[in-house]
Amino acid sequence: MSRHLRPSDRDALQAELRTLKAATPFPVLFGGTVEHGNLTLSGFVGTRSTILRNLVIDVRCGVGGRAMAEQRPIGVQGYANSLSITHEYDHQVGAEGIETLLAVPVVVRGRTRGALYGGLRVNQPLSDRLTDVVVERAHELAREIDIRDEVDRRLAMFAASGRVQAPIARDDRKMDAIIESYLALRSIADRIEDTDLEAEVMAVEGTLRRILPTDRRTSSVTLSKREIEVLEYASLGCRNAEIAARLSLSVDTVKTYMRNLMGKLDVATRQEAVVEARRHGLLG
Incomplete structure (x- = not known):
């Protein structure tokens, strides 16, 4: 899959920061993703200024750099006078009034891909629970990034081999890319709190749906919207656990949808379900 079709990892990071805002007493939360070996801060909740925006954190520098290098949480109380870290970012941290800072790396398959920070504007210890x-x-963000990486890897593999289960034409590969892109947009829309922006994203998703072929066969088989979503991901080679994570379902629920749609299509395997659904015009 082309990289521009992948949902932004920054959006996933921002969603985790919003979750932390509701679940913790941290007045300021921020984070970023690793780009070219360094961390670029891109997500913020509760900050007073833009001084941290797009700040690049070098590995091993500051609290976040040390957390990335050691791949473990690093907490510092009395930040300005701490002897356990370097102090390249004292001005930015001080401008936000942070006195206690926690940095947690986002590690995917042994590689640090980002970091989440929580800051307190008082000098006090960080509890283990916090x-x-x-x-x-x-860890949740790492799982989401890992799933996206795996989908990218499989699509690249399918594109290189020119097949998905069986040889497919160039137009079919384009249809798979369109399916993945509007599923990604729908996933992003589910995490957007601004209703106007959500409507705009869903409008783009609808436009992508209309790009799909309109000359679909009349079929006696009817699949629910959720069954089609599950089957679309299955057509990309996703396992049940991956589908569950992408659609915010349990694995058992995905299995139930898969069992039901296979019964409707009268097939015995997932591969047969994809082929039969395409024959009926239920998939692009």
Whole structure:
């Protein structure tokens, strides 16, 4: 899949920061993704200024750099006078009034891909419970990035081999790319709190749907919207766990949808379901 079709990892990071805002007493939260070996801060909740925006954190520098280098949470109380970190970013941290800072790396398959920060504007210790909450969200973000990486890898593999289960034509590969892009837009829309912006994203998703072929066969088989979503991801080679994560469902629920749609299509395998659904005009 082309990189521009992949949902922005920055949006996923911002969603985790909003979750942390509701779940923790941190008045200021921020984070970023790793680009070209360094961390670029791109997500913010509760900041007073734009001084941290697009700040590049070098590996091993400051709290976040040390957390990335050691791939473990690093917390600092009394930030300005701490002897456990370097102080390249004292001006930016001080401008936000942060006295206690926690940085948790986002590690995907052994590689640091980002970091989440929580800041307190008072000098007090960080509890283990508070640290655990941020670690849990970092793990959740790592799982989301890993799923996206796997979808990218599989699409690249399919494109290189020129097939998905069976040889497919160039137009079919384009249809798969369109399916993945509007599913990605729908996933992004589900995480947007601004209703006007959500409507704009859904309008783009609808436009992509209309690009799909209109000369679909009349079929006696009817699949629900959710069954089609599950099958669309299956057509991209996603496992049940990946589909569940992408659609915010349980694995058992995905299995139920898959079992039901296979029964409607009268097939015995996922591959047969994809082929039969395309024959009926239910998939692009």
